[in-house]
Amino acid sequence: MLTVSEENYLKAIYKILERSGETNASTKAIASELGTSPASVTDMLRKLSDKELLNYEKYYGVSLSREGQRLALELIRKHRLWEVFLCTQLRFAWDEVHEIAEQLEHVQSDELIQRLDEFLGYPKFDPHGDPIPNKNGSFTFRQQSVLSQIRNKDSEVLILGVRTHQKPFLQYLDTMSIHPGRKLKIRQYNSFEKIHTLETEQHEIIHLGHEISSEIWVRLA
Amino acid sequence: MLTVSEENYLKAIYKILERSGETNASTKAIASELGTSPASVTDMLRKLSDKELLNYEKYYGVSLSREGQRLALELIRKHRLWEVFLCTQLRFAWDEVHEIAEQLEHVQSDELIQRLDEFLGYPKFDPHGDPIPNKNGSFTFRQQSVLSQIRNKDSEVLILGVRTHQKPFLQYLDTMSIHPGRKLKIRQYNSFEKIHTLETEQHEIIHLGHEISSEIWVRLA
DNA sequence: TTTATTTTTTAGCTTTGCCTAAATTTTACT
DNA sequence: AGTAAAATTTAGGCAAAGCTAAAAAATAAA
Numbered sequence: 001m002l003t004v005s006e007e008n009y010l011k012a013i014y015k016i017l018e019r020s021g022e023t024n025a026s027t028k029a030i031a032s033e034l035g036t037s038p039a040s041v042t043d044m045l046r047k048l049s050d051k052e053l054l055n056y057e058k059y060y061g062v063s064l065s066r067e068g069q070r071l072a073l074e075l076i077r078k079h080r081l082w083e084v085f086l087c088t089q090l091r092f093a094w095d096e097v098h099e100i101a102e103q104l105e106h107v108q109s110d111e112l113i114q115r116l117d118e119f120l121g122y123p124k125f126d127p128h129g130d131p132i133p134n135k136n137g138s139f140t141f142r143q144q145s146v147l148s149q150i151r152n153k154d155s156e157v158l159i160l161g162v163r164t165h166q167k168p169f170l171q172y173l174d175t176m177s178i179h180p181g182r183k184l185k186i187r188q189y190n191s192f193e194k195i196h197t198l199e200t201e202q203h204e205i206i207h208l209g210h211e212i213s214s215e216i217w218v219r220l221a
Numbered sequence: 222m223l224t225v226s227e228e229n230y231l232k233a234i235y236k237i238l239e240r241s242g243e244t245n246a247s248t249k250a251i252a253s254e255l256g257t258s259p260a261s262v263t264d265m266l267r268k269l270s271d272k273e274l275l276n277y278e279k280y281y282g283v284s285l286s287r288e289g290q291r292l293a294l295e296l297i298r299k300h301r302l303w304e305v306f307l308c309t310q311l312r313f314a315w316d317e318v319h320e321i322a323e324q325l326e327h328v329q330s331d332e333l334i335q336r337l338d339e340f341l342g343y344p345k346f347d348p349h350g351d352p353i354p355n356k357n358g359s360f361t362f363r364q365q366s367v368l369s370q371i372r373n374k375d376s377e378v379l380i381l382g383v384r385t386h387q388k389p390f391l392q393y394l395d396t397m398s399i400h401p402g403r404k405l406k407i408r409q410y411n412s413f414e415k416i417h418t419l420e421t422e423q424h425e426i427i428h429l430g431h432e433i434s435s436e437i438w439v440r441l442a
Numbered sequence: 443t444t445t446a447t448t449t450t451t452t453a454g455c456t457t458t459g460c461c462t463a464a465a466t467t468t469t470a471c472t
Numbered sequence: 473a474g475t476a477a478a479a480t481t482t483a484g485g486c487a488a489a490g491c492t493a494a495a496a497a498a499t500a501a502a
Contacts, residue, residue, distance in 0.1 A: 090336040103328045109321050115311040261460050
C-alpha cells in the first residue's frame with residue numbers, strides 16, 4: 001500500500017516522461033512538478049527505488065518500472081473517472097474538478113473504481129478530453145490536431161479537448177462556451193497576427209490568438 | 222485545515238460522548254475507539270485543545286468545544302452522505318460501505334458535499350438508518366424502539382436501522398434480508414429463550430435471539 | 443582542458459503522529 | 473484512612489516527508 005505522497009511522485013514522474021518523451025525524469029523536473037525541494041525528491045527516489053517502483057541511477061534521473069507504470073496509470077484512471085463523475089453527475093464546471101479529483105484519486109478501493117466506471121458508462125475520455133485508461137491500463141487513441149494548425153477556411157472542427165489545464169485558461173474558454181463536444185466553423189485566419197476567426201453553432205463570432213488556439217485539440221468534423 | 226488524524230479524533234470523541242451520554246470522554250475510551258495508545262491520545266488532546274476544538278483538563282477527560290462539535294457533525298454528515306451514494310448509486314451492500322466512506326469523508330470541499338447532498342435528494346437517513354445532519358448540523362429525530370422490546374403478538378414493525386455496524390452482523394442480517402425499509406410481523410415471543418418468531422412480507426419465518434433483536438431499530442407500522 | 447555553472451546528493455534538522463516505559467495522579471478497596 | 477489498582481501523563485524514541493546548507497558530480501563554457 002502506497003502513501004499519498006508516494007502516489008503523487010509516481011504520477012508526477014509519469015506526467016514528466018509522457019510530456020517530454022524522454023526516457024528519464026530529472027530530480028529537478030520532479031521537484032518543480034511537485035513544488036518540493038530537489039533534496040526531498042532524492043530521498044523519495046531512493047525509497048521508491050527500494051520498492052522497485054522505479055529505476056534509479058544516482059545523478060541520471062529515473063524511469064518507472066513496469067509496476068510503477070501500472071500504478072501511475074491506475075491513479076490517472078481514478079483521477080479522470082472522478083472528474084467525469086463531478087462534471088456529469090454533480091454538474092461541476094470543468095475548471096472546478098481538478099483539485100477535488102486530486103483528493104478522490106487517493107481513496108483506496110478497487111471495487112469502488114470498478115463500480116464508478118460502470119455507473120458512468122465506461123467513459124473513454126474525461127471532461128478535458130484526456131483519455132481514461134481502462135482497468136488494464138490501456139486507453140483509446142484518437143486522431144487529433146491543435147486548432148492553431150487548421151487554416152482551411154470554412155472547414156468545421158469538433159473540439160476534443162485541451163492541452164493546458166490551468167484554471168484561468170479553462171475559465172476563459174468557458175466564457176466563450178468552448179469545451180469538448182462543441183463545433184466551430186473556421187471563418188478566417190490572419191497570418192500576420194496569427195488570429196483565428198471562428199463561428200459557433202449559435203452563430204457567435206470568436207477571435208482566438210495563437211497562444212490560445214494552439215492549446216485546443218480538435219478534429220475535422 | 223485539520224489533518225486526517227485530527228478529524229478522526231474529533232469524530233471518535235463525538236461518538237463516545239453520544240453513546241455514553243456522559244459529559245467527558247476519557248483518554249482510555251478514545252484510545253480504544255481509535256486503536257492507539259493512551260499516550261498518543263494525550264499528545265493529540267493537548268494539540269486539539271490548543272486549537273480550541275475541545276475542552277481539556279488534565280486527568281479528567283475532554284468534551285468538544287462548539288467548533289469541535291460543528292466539525293465532528295460535518296464529518297458525520299460527509300460519512301453518511303457518501304454511504305448513501307455508495308449504496309443507492311453504486312449498488313454496494315450496506316456492510317461494504319463503511320471503510321470506503323471512512324476515506325471519502327476526509328475529502329475537503331464544501332461545494333462537493335453540498336452538491337452530493339443535492340444529487341442524492343437530501344436524504345435524512347443513511348443505509349444503516351442513522352440520521353444525516355443537514356448543512357447546519359441539525360438532524361431529524363424519529364421515534365424508534367429496539368425490536369427486542371416489542372412483544373405484542375401480530376403487530377407489524379417497520380425496520381428503521383441498526384445499532385451495531387459490524388460487518389459480520391450486517392452480513393448476517395442480509396442473509397435474512399433484514400434491512401431498513403422492510404416490514405416484519407411478530408408471530409411469537411418465547412420469554413424463556415428470549416427468541417422472537419417473525420414473518421417477513423414474503424411469508425418467510427425468522428427466529429431472532431435477544432442479542433440480535435436488541436440491535437435492530439424499529440417503529441410500529 | 444581547465445574552469446565555472448548547474449544539478450544532484452548528503453548531512454543534519456523539523457514536525458506529525460505514533461510507540462514503550464516510567465512517573466504521576468486518580469479511583470477503588472479493605 | 474491508607475494502600476492497591478487503574479488511568480493518565482511525561483519522557484524519550486522512531487519513521488515519514490519535508491526543509492536548508494554544504495559537498496560532490498555532471499555539464500557547459502572559456
